[in-house]
Amino acid sequence: xxxxxxxxxxxxxxxxxxxxxxxxxxxxxxxWAGNAxxxxxxxGHFPPVTLSFLRWACAFLIVAPFAxxxxxxxxxxxxRHLVLMVTVSVIGISxxxxxxxxxxxxxxxxxxxxLQSTGPLFVALWALIVLRVRLTLMQAVGIATSMVGVVVIxxxxxxxxxxxxxxxxxxxxxxxxxxxxxxxxxxxxxxxxMHALSFLAFTFGCGALFLIPLEIWELTTKPLPxxxxxxxxxxxxxxxxxxxxxxxxxxxxxxxxxxxRSAPFFHLIPVFGSAMAIVFLGEQPHLYxxxxxxxxxxxVIVAARKPKAG
Numbered sequence: 001x002x003x004x005x006x007x008x009x010x011x012x013x014x015x016x017x018x019x020x021x022x023x024x025x026x027x028x029x030x031x032w033a034g035n036a037x038x039x040x041x042x043x044g045h046f047p048p049v050t051l052s053f054l055r056w057a058c059a060f061l062i063v064a065p066f067a068x069x070x071x072x073x074x075x076x077x078x079x080r081h082l083v084l085m086v087t088v089s090v091i092g093i094s095x096x097x098x099x100x101x102x103x104x105x106x107x108x109x110x111x112x113x114x115l116q117s118t119g120p121l122f123v124a125l126w127a128l129i130v131l132r133v134r135l136t137l138m139q140a141v142g143i144a145t146s147m148v149g150v151v152v153i154x155x156x157x158x159x160x161x162x163x164x165x166x167x168x169x170x171x172x173x174x175x176x177x178x179x180x181x182x183x184x185x186x187x188x189x190x191x192x193x194m195h196a197l198s199f200l201a202f203t204f205g206c207g208a209l210f211l212i213p214l215e216i217w218e219l220t221t222k223p224l225p226x227x228x229x230x231x232x233x234x235x236x237x238x239x240x241x242x243x244x245x246x247x248x249x250x251x252x253x254x255x256x257x258x259x260x261r262s263a264p265f266f267h268l269i270p271v272f273g274s275a276m277a278i279v280f281l282g283e284q285p286h287l288y289x290x291x292x293x294x295x296x297x298x299x300v301i302v303a304a305r306k307p308k309a310g
Contacts (some may be wrong), residue, residue: 020303021256022265024249029268031246033276035238039145042234046225048101049211049218051238055210056093058239060201067201074194078202083193086206088191092184093207098214099177106170113270114165115174117150120263122182127259129185142303146267148245153274157288167225185259188251200247257304264303267296 017023071078078085102241104112120143127133135143155161191199225231254262271293277283 016122018252019256021202021253021262024256025253025262025265025304026268028246028250028253029243029265030272031249033269033272035044035242038234038237039104042215042231045231045234046101047218047222049098049103049214050222050225051101051216051235052094052098053208054235055097055238055243056204056211056307058235059243060204060208062239063197063201063204063244064218067195070198071201074198076231078196078198084187084190084192085202088184088187089203090210091187093110093203094210095235096177096180096184097207098211099173099180099259103170103173103177106168107174111165111167111171112174113154113273114151115145115178115267117267119181119266120147120260122179123185123259123263123266124182126182126186127189130183131259133258133260133303135260136307138305138307139264142299142301142305143151143264143267144299145302146264146296146299149272149292149297149299151292152288152295153270153292155287157291163296182263185263189259196248196252199251200244203247204243257306261304261306264300267300271296 045285046054124135124139124143151159151162250262253265274283274289274292278285278289
């Protein structure tokens, strides 16, 4: 499959970075690295649907002024492909994130990081089903190599710790969330030609809109969150970095190199997460960090290389 890059995707305002897919996908992983941690930290403060709804509603309100003129220009295109656009919004915004935050109420950060490493497998599955694009041998080898690196980092180099991990209903929900995001990734390859901000604003707004019925139900069954500085700060983080910035970078990166070549960058999330723990939380670096980082980076480089024509 040949991926075309529409002229409307590239904004001169952002310059050269919009044509650097590997940098964009790396930034996506950096922005997402703290999402599971923040989501887990506020799991007892925000009900899951409320956190998801506020995240996307706030993200939409922030991006809407910048996207408004592009939305007007692209509205006819959006209307012609309304079913696809709504499907992408419900799957990638409403369902994925609500399942993710619900799962974080029941599971641990360790389980989430381990399960998150299977993300590229779901992308590959949906790319095959939706796009008829198969993993190449080198992509499969790269994904497997980087997955081993993730396990080394998370288990501190001790494979025996796998036996101590217990799975629960939250883990099942999180796997379901990953399956939804894999489908979102594949479907974005079929999106119509439009400006990146138009796509972002529509999916954010539509995703938040479809959460309103669930949000009304949740507000009648669970207490309202306390809007103190810590919760407001967490909400600002998830609205700006894992949402606006990450989805801009991710959508553009997938647009440039395709679903299967972008998927291995999922494995950079625990790399960035552990590196931030070393830098900001004073965690001591160990040999297993270096081994895990080397395996992940090797796997990402191998899997992300452009297949030879033939």
